[in-house]
Amino acid sequence: MAGALAAAPPRAHLPGLLLGVVGTALAVLGLGDAALLPLLAVAMLLGAMFVVLDYGFTGGFRRLLVDRDGRTLGASFIVPAVAALAILPIGTLVEGFGRFVAPIGPPLVVGAALFGIGMQIASGCGSGTLVAMGQGSRRMWVALPFFCLGGVLGSLVLPAALRLPNLGAVDLPAVFGTWGGLAVTEGLLLAGALLVLRGARPQRDKVLAGLAVGVVVVLLFLVSGMPWGITMGLTLWGGQAVQALGLDLTRFEFWAGGWTREALEGPLLALHGSLTNIGLVLGALLAAAAQGRLRHGTPIGWRGAAGAAIGGLLMGVGARLSFGCNVGAFLGGASSGSLHGFVWVLAAMPGCWVGIRLRPLFGLR
Template identity: 30%
Template sequence: MQMPELVIVLGFALGAALGVAGLLSGFCLMSGLRDYWTRDDGRKLRSFALALAVAIAGTQAIGGAGLVELDKSIYLQPSFSAPLIFLGGLMFGIGMVLANGCASRALILLGKGNLRSLVVIGIIAVAAQITLKGLLAPARLAVLQWTQVTPGHVSVPELLGSFGIGESVARIAAVLIVSGALIAFAFSDRAFRRSPGQIAAGLVIGLLVVAGWLTTGWIGADDFNPLPVTSLSFVAPLADTLQYAMLSTGLSLSFGVALVAGVLAGSVATALLSGRFALEGFTSAPHMLRSVAGAALMGAGGAMAYGCSIGQGLTGLSTLALPSFIAVAGIVAGAALGIRRLAPVAALAVR
């Protein structure tokens, strides 16, 4: 098997594992934030925190060992636009509340027969493509050029290193501080400590992020045929999947497309084997409009923020990139606005 083919196979396998874990556990940042803020149930949010802690520790370990050149990823580029990234995150956060789930969650729910998710996924893909390469691309690039900066440091370890700390020590210190705080938050709750399923989901999904980096950045490393160094992400890959479905004879399979296909396959298989597969649709026209609006915000916002709640919330933050912290701050702020202000109004409209 050639190296690009192996990367595709592994991408599909990682996606399938995520589809299984996501469906069985209900892993989702939006659901976690909603439960934490409105139901005083922090188990899903703490599962996400555990996944992030594992992803950060594992990613920094393989980066420090020289197995993966993380600085080749989109998250650690020397120049970035903080306003554009934050605005994109804000839009994505609002959108995932209106659509009742993020991009990866919609893909997982589609696997169990939720036809609403088919509409959401399609709109996300189209909106992302329009923003990345279509009608909105010139405006996005113009804002990027006007607002981008080139700071001296683009990651937490680099920032710590500016105080005279060695690179290795700075990396270890950053991992201990950030991952340690996340683990402490996760296991400080008795209900979470008594939820083995949520703990397992956090551990597995965090390790999948690390495995994604190893797949594209180590196994797929080839100076003569370089592949994008990345891991789990779903906004741009959904756009690429839609494009591949339409123009496959002129395109090549990518890790992201294989990942999307794997998530769907894993979710379908799990739903069928566990008896959870059931067709569902919209309850009303306002319900559909709310989901379409949310999906459009997620597609455009995710393209502007260089990722989604998984792409930035786990994969981006695993690199400890400063732009990823900005994106996630926007996502959480958007989710807070959506859950506390927009969701109650939208729910009344649906009724």
């Protein structure tokens, strides 16, 4: 009991902790640009909400494939349904805002399957890794650097993979018009949820949580100009680390020019996804501390560490090949009206099935 109590900071000192963490973060991050502060604030809010609402994506796949219970995963379709109401029309019609649209082909399918394996043996996806890190999870502190490294490895093969035969991008607003594309998008999300639920009624708390998260995802889009993405920020962290070790990534096609080279050679926070990742960790840290739910005292063991490392590496490679994770590919793609977001979920399922059966090797049930 004493050890459990010692793991959580005294609530009486919580205001000081909040101010200290935020102040230190701002100083370390060098946020001299006041325009970045709303982005950091919304990302921190999102990280806190994931902890308070106990929200995540990985467990929903597992409950569907193991217990045949689709209520959790079915409720997660609410998030892109809410986000699409703003992201699709604003990203299509308003200058200065963008959407995530990507081609459907072998990289997407293979990458999503690899990501599915990785998130099950690491026991966390992109957002789950960062949120659990903020909560103090030792497993995710192991998974993160390998996730970043995997993103770099995936970036090296992505240009060649994109030259394989593919169906191209299927942009629903381009096919059906802005409002027709929105209607088709919402219809596909509803059909996906009903298919997963198979007649069951989703849990009320998960539905409400999905609605709340969807609203904050819209807010993040409004302050950043793009849908929420995680994995490119992690790939950039890995890329800058590799550069610092002396390997010139600009010799490789992915990093040779354009915005990726600018991000690689520029400040770490030049990419909004990098800043939102940091905000997600900080928000989760503050929420976990406030609730006495820090997890840094939970042991991991060598099998858990191995699963985290291998899972992180697979998630990094898979995310780069498939243009993101549950957040960037599914949530960002579907809410943008891009068909690749829906294909990503279907392709991730077999990977999750394999990953679930590998979990006992790494000490997971």
